[in-house]
Amino acid sequence: MQLSPLVQSFVLHFGEMGSRWGINRTVGQIYALLFVAERPLNADDLVDMLGLSRGGVSMGLKELQSWNLVQLRHLPSDRRDHFTTPDDVWAIMRTLVEERKKREIDPTLTTLRDLLMARPQSDGDAHAQARMAAMHDQIELLTTWYADIQKLETERLVQLLSLGSRIAKALEFKDKFLVLPGGKKGAAS
Amino acid sequence: MQLSPLVQSFVLHFGEMGSRWGINRTVGQIYALLFVAERPLNADDLVDMLGLSRGGVSMGLKELQSWNLVQLRHLPSDRRDHFTTPDDVWAIMRTLVEERKKREIDPTLTTLRDLLMARPQSDGDAHAQARMAAMHDQIELLTTWYADIQKLETERLVQLLSLGSRIAKALEFKDKFLVLPGGKKGAAS
DNA sequence: GAGTTATTTCAATAATTATTGAACATACTG
DNA sequence: CAGTATGTTCAATAATTATTGAAATAACTC
Incomplete structure (x- = not known):
């Protein structure tokens, strides 16, 4: 055909x-x-x-x-x-992100954790570990955020995305006038 | 060495x-x-x-x-x-996303736009275009969201990510009790 | 400008990955 | 059970991609 x-x-x-x-x-x-x-x-x-x-x-x-x-x-x-293929393109995207995370990110996160356990043998090692820690923490923050977001129903996810950085504007506002849960006052920017 | x-x-x-x-x-x-x-x-x-x-x-x-x-x-x-490499791991991540978008997403978005301009020659084509439109709209929503988020300072981005789905909780609340800008009342979930 | 150092290019080759198609396996059908 | 339809595997080969190292280029130094 x-x-x-x-x-x-x-x-x-x-x-x-x-x-x-x-x-x-x-x-x-x-x-x-x-x-x-x-x-x-x-x-x-x-x-x-x-x-x-x-x-x-x-x-x-x-x-x-x-x-x-x-x-x-x-x-x-x-x-x-x-x-x-599933009808719902949002379901497809979730699958895609999930699988790429599993294949491209999780192994690195594991490796970083292993390497961060080791005792540094030199100044160079200490510096390398500091860099690895920064990378690890960033990846972890992103994956935690994703795990959190990922639970949302599609409708609400779309709503959240549509809002975009307007949420950040609200944060900015809050940051200027409110006390954060940790008790630390946010710095006004 | x-x-x-x-x-x-x-x-x-x-x-x-x-x-x-x-x-x-x-x-x-x-x-x-x-x-x-x-x-x-x-x-x-x-x-x-x-x-x-x-x-x-x-x-x-x-x-x-x-x-x-x-x-x-x-x-x-x-x-x-x-x-x-740049010191700031967040700057690195932005670059990475930017470049991957340029290489892996933008060409597809362009192709989809082209194909959606064509007049469908059959029922099959019409269905195919509907699917492509769904894919296009989703990718566009995501890239628009990213373009928006991407402008934030790192500090605020981290703040936003740390908040995670707690923002969605707030949305849920708002959705139940408020009228959206479009004049449409959100459905209580 | 002859010599030296740093960098790039590129043809040759090595290594990897994709693809075919025929043989094998499995499970139906009369 | 013989025959047929369906699906998988895998060795052979094709295609692609990675890597080397020697030659070319460029840019300095005395």
Whole structure:
């Protein structure tokens, strides 16, 4: 089967971007097609529409499943596996962030913690540990913030994002006139 | 020159993670070493300490400069180029987000806009465009939010992050009792 | 300007990663 | 059970990316 020029362009773009996103062209194309498809597609559909090998599609789908980016579906009176992407783009984004965090951030956080436990053997080590501590604390603050935000319902998350830095304005105000919970008065800027 | 075991571990970890972060081992190691170094290092230092080739270090530094992740420095009475990473880990993170956005998100946003301008040729196309529009709007909301947040001073950003979802609690409260600027009453959840 | 030092470039090669397609495995069907 | 449909694995190969090191370039020094 033949893709429309519109879908074709979308699929090719995702294939090309794949390498920048840390996935390969095949996986990018499969995901793109599933994302815009009107109905769940099976492996043969993907082979047909994308011109990829049978094995490649199988491996690509396996990878997408490991990322929790596609869902396996079964259609009545068809025993082939069909695949879809979730409808909710916000759910997709949460998954993406979650998985990237797991693969790209958590291992570093663990390594940093290990290295910060070691006794420094020199001035150089002490300085290195101070830098690692700064990095660790920053990553930890970000991931804690994310874990917190991540629990919000989509509606409220969108609301929060739409508000943007107007929240910071409010903070500024509060900072000028109120006493913080820790008992420390915020510095007026 | 020889790296201490502590720094060695850190450097090797960044080298290994490099591939997951879309940079190569060489670049990861160079960055890691510059990040923890007590003083600016020149290319020879890096060749010595990391055991890389002269050319590799030159190319690695060029890439890091294109990411704005290292700064070129000149020391008095030494004409060699020396390099450092910025001291402020928050500044580093801003750079990182900025650059990744530029490389990984902006091209897709452009493509989506182009494809959304096209007249759909079929029901399939119309559905595909609806999906692309959802993706586009989400990315745009996120990037707009980021552009907004990004202007904050570090101190206030940290404050905002520390607050986390407590802000959402406040929103929930407001949503229950207040009328939104648009004149629409928020639904009580 | 001849020599020296610092840096970049780039062709060759090494290493890694992606992709195919045929063989294998599994599970239905009559 | 033989035949068929579906899905996976994996060795071979293609394609891409990383890395080296020698040659070229540039920029100083005496």
